[in-house]
Structure formats: C-alpha cells, structure tokens
Amino acid sequence: MHKKLLVLIIAMTQVMVMAKGPIMKFVSKEIDLGKVDPGKKVQAVFKFTNVGDEKLIIKSVKPG
C-alpha cells in the first residue's frame, strides 16, 4: 500500500516537473575565478543543457 502511494507521488511529481518548451539548465550560474592578475583578459565558461522538450534558441548574450 505504502509502496503504491510512493509510486503515485513520484509519478505525479514527474508530471508536474515535466518539461514544457525549451529549458536552459546551467551547471552553475555563478563562476568565481578567484585571484587573478591585473591587466589580463580572463575567461569563464558557463555550461548548460537544454533539459526541455523543444529546441532552445539563444537570442543574445549581453554584459550587464
């Protein structure tokens, strides 16, 4: 009985979080480069996955 209820709850949660459209999921939205030297060009790489069920289109990336 308890097992059945648990399965039902899990199934319901699955439905609730089911992807609608494209979803951009980042590994981390914040990157700390730590200590860096002055007068240098430093780089950070943000990794993401489209966990949605439609094609993700990135329109623009802007600073600010």
Place this chain on the structure above:
Amino acid sequence: MEKTAFLPGESGTIKAYFNTAHYNGSVTKTIQVYSNTYGGGNIVRLRLKATVVTDLKPARTSIYFRNVVPGKSYTERVFIENNMHKPLEIKGHSIVGNVNASRNFPLKVGLVRSKDGKEYVSVTLKALKNMPVLERRSFTLSLETNSTKMPKMNLFIIIKMQKPVLVTPISLFMFGNHQGVKRVRRIQLTSNTGNPLEIVSIHSKAKIFTFETVREDEKTIDIWIGIRKDASLGVFNDIIQIVAKEGKTDHNFSIPARGSVIK
C-alpha cells in the same frame, strides 16, 4: 557563441571574458542571456566573480591640487602599498589622454622612502607664471614601475585653480529709503595672485546708482554702492558691470543688483 540553437538534451557553453585592467580587489560582472525559454523574452543572469590581486596599491588613485596660483609649485604624496617583496622603482612617467590639459603644468615625479620603509610617490606640479587661469583641469599620469603585475600605475590628477580675483557678494539686494545715501551696499574685490588690483570701470544701465571706490590695500578694493538723490521711486533690476585690472590682465564681473527705492 558560435552555436545558438540547441536540441532537447543538447549541451552548450557560454564564454565570458573580462579585462582586469583598472580593477583592484573583488569584481563582479553580470551577463544576461536572452533565449526562447518560456515562450521567448526570458532572461537568465550569470555572474562572474574575480579578485584582482595587485602587488602595488596606491592609497588613493587621484591627486587633487586645490587653489593653484600661476607661478607657484605644489607637491603631493601618495602612499603606495608594496607587496612586491622588493623596493619600488619609478622608471618613468607620461601623460595619458588629455595631454593638452597638462601643458601649463610641468610635473616632477619622485619616490620618497620614509625612515620606517614606507614608500610614497611624490608629484610636484608647477603652474607656469604667465598661463591663462582655467578653473579646472584634469589628466591621467601614468607611472612606469618595476612591478611585473602592474608595470603601469595610473594616478588621476585634478587641478583646481584659484580665481585671480575674488568678488563678494555675487549679487546685491537694495530695498529702502536710500535716495541720496552713498553707502548702501559694498562690493569687495580681492586679488588672489599677489598682483596689484585696479578698477578700470564701473557701469550700470539704469542711472540710479552712485559708486565710490575705497582702496583697502594694494590687493583689496571696496566699491560702495549708493542710490542717487534723483533716482526715481520704484523697483529696479539692474546689473553692475565692473572691469578690474589684476597685474596686466583685465577681468569682467557682472553683479546683479535688484531692489526698490521707496520714500
């Protein structure tokens, strides 16, 4: 970004760059990503943090020279926090950006070491004697150092010159039964340069004022403003134009004078 479209399950990267020049200490940059999630117009904010570590850190990044008078020299010192584990050396200096602004101000840059080993950059500025007096000038002084992390250290120089002639007050209000009174209000002119001061002319449009010039000393002159005996009654709104000679230069001053003559 080379690729802009990602199928479900596909991964990608966003690369963000930033130049650490002109930063000191912790810096946070934000990046906005616009995509078609949630039906378009959705924004995801990414944050990029870094701590810029310099081995030379000036106690202040700007030097302010106040009340500068032509012909005089001024020296300011800036403490430099040195984490290089070797003595600081200043190999040279140059003006960056607005070179014209520094034209009348020859600079000397030196290094001062106090007895307890503290290092200061000393900047001596000389205002040329016959230069035109300009209220405010600023430029960037770039110092060449022996630091590998900070081979160029910038100091922002701000110069505020002293007005050659000080006039007080800047406007007059005269209200009352002053017909025929010679000393109602006083305008004082003071030479700030050390040059002698002279009054060349005093004018006003309406013929209601009387002017009396009293010399306090070589650098200070008082102008007493009175109301003529035959001044018509009523409100007046006028400007008193004064031309004063300071050294060899003429200076014009306009002092608004408002009020009314009553009986």
